[in-house]
Amino acid sequence: MSFSLIFIRFQLLVAIASVLFHLPTSLSMSLSTWPSAEHHYGWNYSVFSAKIRRESIETTKEMFDFGYENYMQYAYPMDELDPIHCTGRGPDVANPSNININDVLGDYSLTLIDSLDSLVILGNLTEFKRAVHLISAISFDKDSTVQVFEATIRVLGGLLSAHLLITECPHLVDFAPGEYDDELLHRAHDLANRLLPAFENTATGIPFPRVNLRHGVPLDTVNETCLAGAGSLLVEFGLLSRLLNDPVYEGVARRAVRALWRRRDPKTGLLGNVINVQTGEWVGLMSGIGAGLDSFFEYLLKSYILFGEEEDIYLFKEAYSSIHQYMRKGRSQCTSGSGQPPLYVNVHMSTGEIINNWIDSLQAAFAAVQTLFGDVDEAICSHAWFYSIWQKYGVLPERFNWHLKQPDVAFYPLRPELAESTYFLYQATKNPFYLHVGREMLMNLNNITRVRCGYATVHDVDDKSLEDRMESFFLSETCKYLFLLFDTEHYINKNLEKFIFTTQGHLIPLLPKWRRKPHFKITENQTVEADHPLDLPLTTSIDMCQRVNASFGLPMQPRYLEEIDSFVGLARPATT
Secondary structure (H helix, E strand, O other), X not given: OOHXXXXXXXXHHHHHHHHHHOOOHHHHHHHHHOOOOOOOOOHHHOOOXXXXXXXXXXXXXXXXXXXXXXXXXXXXXXXXXXXXXXXXXXXXXXOOOXXXXXXXXXXXXXXXXXXXXXXXXXXXXXXXXHHHHHHOOOOOOOOOXXXXXXXXXXXXXXHHHHHHHHHHOHHHOOOOOOOOOOHHXXXXXXXXXXHHHHHOOOOOOOXXXXXXXXXXXXXXXXXXXXXXXXXXXXXXXHHHHHHHXXXXXXXXXXXXXXXXXXXXXXXXXXXXXXXXXXXXXXXXXXXXXXXXXXXXXXXXXXXXXXXXXXXXXXXXXXXXXXXXXXXXEOOOOXXXXXOOOOEEOXXXXXXXXXXXXXXXXXXXXXXXXXXXXXXXXXXXHHHXXXXXXXXXXXXXXXXXXXXXXXXXXXXXXXXXXXXXXXXXXXXXXXXXXXXXXXXXXXXXXXXXXXXXXXXXXXXXXXXXXXXOOEOOHHHHXXXXXXXXXXXXXXXXXXXXXXXXXXXXXXXXXXXXXXXXXXXXXXXXXXXXXXXXXXXXXOOOOOOOOOOOOOOOOOOOXXXXXXXHHHHOOOOOOOOO
């Protein structure tokens, strides 16, 4: 008897039982998400064997080890590995205007710092201890001009995460008493002090985008910054304030968030993507949830989870409501009904009208934010779009034109956002579908991007040509999320309610003491507008209580998944 015939008979039995015994309709409804033989999303997506899961764990660990060991052998103490030529990469000193490189690389062993908590999660405690001792000797007294946002999430966040794992989670690390004397916290403190000049001498309190680690804000700096860059510093700066009992760091980060929020459009409630830090005028009028905007919303939610500030969750809910009202297009429900599948598009901040026809790869992380917020059904659709695009090309193009069904920007720099949302959706639903998504990502990364000394950026997703760069987030996020996806028995997964991940994937323990803070009294520069708490109503406009899909079958009906495939131009072989 065929598997599909068995399933049909099972469906009939359930239907009969529902009538005879008045069973809840949720069971029969959830059965509609079970695959059948005529769909691409067949039974293979509904089960994931223990053997394949163990193999996936080992493959992911080997992938991380291969990238990390090659970085340490060929690139350290430089910032990044060039995996094709097996050499290191640091700041582009000869071309200071090369911000694609210089915003990120500060001559401070970036990949090693960014990978610290990955070493713990993947169980290499001996190397973690060695890395901590190496980093303890790093100096940030560098003539390097870096982006405040990148230095914060990659370096400051990496240092704070590792420090907290040592001091608050000793069972996860292998440090003897007295073996660690807050060296990483001292490094984080020094770095943050070198970033603080970015918040000075702006009329709005919104920070300059870049700072020289030795000399402060460059004289020729630009006055324009993006929403995410200026408004996504609260988690790391807030943690540092609590660890040092010094309110300055959280104070400047929170003042920037408030300054940005006060400049949202009064009609739509939307924020733009680029703002002048001196005038407070928006110079980029696109509103969306992708690059340059994404982590602003993410950190409103995560700051509330960490610190318990009611202001943060209010802002997130208000922003999420505006996002739903103006950016979300398509049918009203993700996993039911008729019409085009829901998609979040880029719009004009003042009118809510569609401003372009592309989505970008950083938007793939929004499904993780939605899952964390509890809007799981919406997250399922958000994720499905990017998984369909991944299937079409084998990796994820930086920008995809949903109207033309082709990339607008065709490179893939090993980004983690799809792996991140896949991991969180699996944690929320336990649906084996997401294990299969992760397995496909793992195989494609090894088959397409692996080279002699690591993993390389895909230059063009169409012809799979490669570039000689392995960004630090490949080890700090992509490998980490895939490993945790498959290692279902990992301590972190068994205790996920005790941790939160930063926007760079750094693990932070959730502790009651984070919700106790020193009195915040910021010394204001006379040219900076006064910072006051926002005047908030007692209630907010959105209440989330979404159902979580069944942990069997598929996250949505196969026809909805195939509908999204069709919308991205993913051709399937005809079924027989």
